[in-house]
Amino acid sequence: MLTTLVMLQAVTIVTGVYAVRNDLSLSTLTSRSSPTTPTASPEESPPISVVTAGPVLAQLPARAGDGPLPTKGTLTRQLTDALGDKALGDRVGAVVLDAVTGERLFASNPETGIVPASTTKLVTCAAALAALGPDARLSTRVVQGASADSIVLVGGGDPTLAGPSAKPGSYPRQASLATLASRTAKALKSRGVTKVTLSYDASLYTGPTLAPGWKPSYVPDGNVTPVHALAIDEGRQHPGHSQPRVSDPPRFAAAAFAGLLRKNGVGVAGAVRPARAARGAAELGRVDSAPVYALVEHALTFSDNDLSEALARQVAIKEGKPASFDGASDAIHAVLQRLGVAKGIRVYDGSGLSTRNSISADGLARLLALAAGSAHPDLRAIASGMPIAGFSGTLGNGRRFTGGDSKGQVGLVRAKTGTLNHVNTLAGLATTKDGRLVTFAFMADQVPVNAEPVLDRLAAIVARA
Template sequence: MRRDRVTVVMTLALLQVFTVVAGASVVILTPGFRAVPPIAEPVRREPLRPAEVLSEAGAATRTPTPAALAARLRSPMAASALGPSMSAVVADARTGRPLYRLRAGEAATPASTTKIITGVAALAELGPDHRVPTTVVAGSRPDELVLVGGGDPTLTRTPSRTSYPRPATLTDLAKATADALKQSGRTRVRLGYDVSRYRGPTLGPGWKPSYVTEGSVAPVVALETDAGRLDPSGRARTQDPAGLAAGQFAQALRQAGVTVVGNPREQRAPAGAAELARVSSPPVAALVERMLTDSDNDVAEALVRLIAMKQGKEPSFAGGSAAVHAALGRLGLASGVQVYDGSGLSRNNKITSQAMVKALSMAASDEHPELRPVLTGLPIGGFTGTLTDRYGDGGAAAGGAGYVRGKTGTLNGVSTLAGVVQDADGRLLAFAFMADKVGSNLAAEGALDRLAATIAGCGCS
C-alpha cells in the first residue's frame, strides 16, 4: 500500500495540471510551436477528466504485460528517424520491473537527460532543503569588503515578481551590507570579490567552444548573476561572470548609500573574516526542479560542484564527476553511468537506458521521498518547460499531452527522452528512449514523442 502513494500523487498532479492549464492552452500553444509531420495515425486517448471519487491507484491498476507492450511499440520503434543505435527501457515505476528492453545495457550519449542523474545525486547527497549562501565579509583592511561567491546559480541582480521560488538578489545583499556598515559608522569602502570556491577549468570536457557565445551556458564560476547573462532576459553571456557580478554589486551598494572607491578586484577573503551580510538560494529541491523543467545547464554544473564540496572533493569538473559517481554508488545506481559534467553538454557522457530508468524508479519509490523533486521537475508534455511545444493537437503524439512527464536531451545528432507516464490503465511507468545517431533532431523528437504517447495510450495488460 505504501508503494502506491506515489502513483496517487502523480495521478493527482497530472489531473491538477491539466485542469489548471487547459484553460490557458490557447495562450501556451502559440507561435513557436514546431509541427512534426505525423509518423503514423495519432495515438488516441480520452482527455483527462477528474472522477467524483479518485480510485486507489497501484494495486487497483493492472501492469502492462511485456508481450502486449512490445507489440504496441513495435511500429513506432521502427521509425527510421530514430537511427541505428536506438536504446530503450520501459519499467513499472512502482517496482522498477522492466517491461520493455531494447539494447538496455548499451551506453549512449544522453545529452540533457544527464540532468536526471545530476538531480538524483544532488538530492541524495545534499538533501532537498540545503541552500547555497552568497556572503559579504570584512577584508584585510578596515575599509575593505569582500563579496564571496558560494556557487548559487540562481543569484540575480534584482527581484522579479514572476520568479518562484524567489531567488537571492544582489539588491537584498547590498541593503543588508549597507545596514551593517552604517551600524559601525562606515559608508565608504573598497570592494573585492572571491571566487576561490571552485577549481579547475571553467568549460567542461567535450564542450564546444561556442557554448558560451551561443548562450547555452556561462563559464562555470562560484559567483555569477542571472547565469552570466548580459541581459537577464536575453541569451548572450559574459566571459567573466564573476567580474560582472562584482560590478553590479558595487552599483547596488552605491544605490544603498555606500560609497565604493575604485573598481572591484578579485581577491581571497581573509581566513575567519567576520560576516557582514548574506543571502541564500532557494532549496536544492527547487534548484533540481528548475534544472529539469528549463534544462538549466548553469544550475546543473553548480549542483555537481556542491556535491563535490559536500564529499570533500575538488569542486571542479573532475572532482564533481567523481562525487556524482560516489553518490550514485551509495544508491546502487553507479552501473551504466559515466559522466564528465552535470548538464549533459559533454559528448563524453555515456549512460545506459537501463540506468536512467532505474534512477527514475528510485525517485518514484516510497523508500526515497527525498528524490521526489526529480519527478515533479520533469516537464509536462504540451504544457511546461522544454515540452511546452511538443505533443500538440493533431500531431502523431497528441495523446501524450498532459500524461507524459519527460526530460529532453538534444545535441547535434543526439535526441533522448526520459521520464514517467501514466498509461491508460492508470499505471505509472518509467521510460528512457535514447537515440544518439540520428540524421534529423526534429524528426527524432517527433518519433520519441510518438513512443511516449504510445505508452500513455496503452492499456497493455
C-alpha cells in the same frame, strides 16, 4: 507507496507548474536544435502563466499507481514497430520498467551507453538531492576584509542570484544582489563605515570553466556560461536574453554589487579586484538561494544548463572532491553507487552538453524508478520537476505531444528531454491505462533527422499500455 506520486501528477496538471510564472531572468533560452544546426540542447518554452488542464484530470486513474501490469506482448509489438522508424537512426536504447518492482517490461539495447544530452540532468539532480538534501541552500555572502573599511563579496555557487536588472516574480524565488547590498550597507553603517574597498572571492570552484566535450559555440550561442562560483543572472549580460554571456561573471557581479552599495549610501573606493576571504571572517550580509528541491524542479522543467552545472559542483564539495568538472563527475558517481544505481552511467558534466557523457537506457530508467519509489523521499523533486507532456517546460513548447499518436497522451507523461546534434532522448514516468506507474528511457545518438516526434510516440504507447 506510490499514492503520493500519482496525486502529485494530478495536482500539478491541474494547477500548473506549481503555479509558476517563469521569469526569463532565470530561464536558459536556446534556439531550436536539429541534427544539422550546430546548437546545443536544450530549448525552453516561452514564459508561461498558470496552466489549467481542465478535463485532463479526469483521464488520470484514481488508483495508487499499482494497477495490473500492461500486457508485455502488446507493449513489445507496438514499441518494436515504433523503434523501427528510420528517424531514430542505427543506435537506439529503449527500456520500460515497472516502477513498483523494477521488473523490465521492455528492452532493446538496454545496456548500450548512449550520449544522453540533457537527460543527464536527471542524474545530476538525483545526486544533488541525495548528497545535499532537498532543503539545502546556496549562500552568497559579504565578509569583513583585512581592515574595517574593506569587504569581500564571496560567491557560494548560486547562479540564480538576481542582479539589479532582473525582474521579480520568478519561481523559484531568487536570492537578490540588491538585498545583499542593502543588508551589507546597514551592517556597515551600524559600525560607522560609509566608504569601503571591495574585493570578490570566486575561489569555491576550481579547474577549467568549460567541460570536456563542450563545443566552442556553446557560450557565444548563449547555451551556457563558463562555470564560476560567483555570477548573477546565470552570467547573462541582460537577464531576459540568453546572449550575450559576460566574459568574466565574477567581476561583472562584483561591479554590479559596488553600484548597489553606492545606491545604499556606501561609497566604494578604488578598483574592484579578486581576493581570498580570510577563513572565519565576520559576516556582514548574506542571501540564500531557493532550497535545492526547488532548484532541481527548475533545472529539470526548463533544462537549465547553468543551474545544473552549479548543482554538480555542489555535490563535489559535499563529497569532499575538488569543485571542478572532474571532481563533480567523481562525486556524482560515488553518490549513485551509494544509491545502487551507478551501473551504466558515466557523466563528465552536469548539464548534458558534453558529448563524452554515456548513459544506458536501463541505467536511466532504474534511476527514475528509484526516484519514484518510497525508499528515497528525498528524491521526490525528480518526479515533480520533470516537464508534463503538452503543458510545461521543454514538453510544453507547442511542438511536443501535439500530433499523431502522441496527442491523446497530453498530461499523462512526465519526462525529461535531451537534444544535441544527432542526439534525441526522452526519459520519464507514465501511468498506464490500468493505473500502473512505469518508468521509461528512449535514447538515440545517431539520428539523421529530428526524432522528437518518434520519442513522443514511444512514450505515448507506454502511457496507453
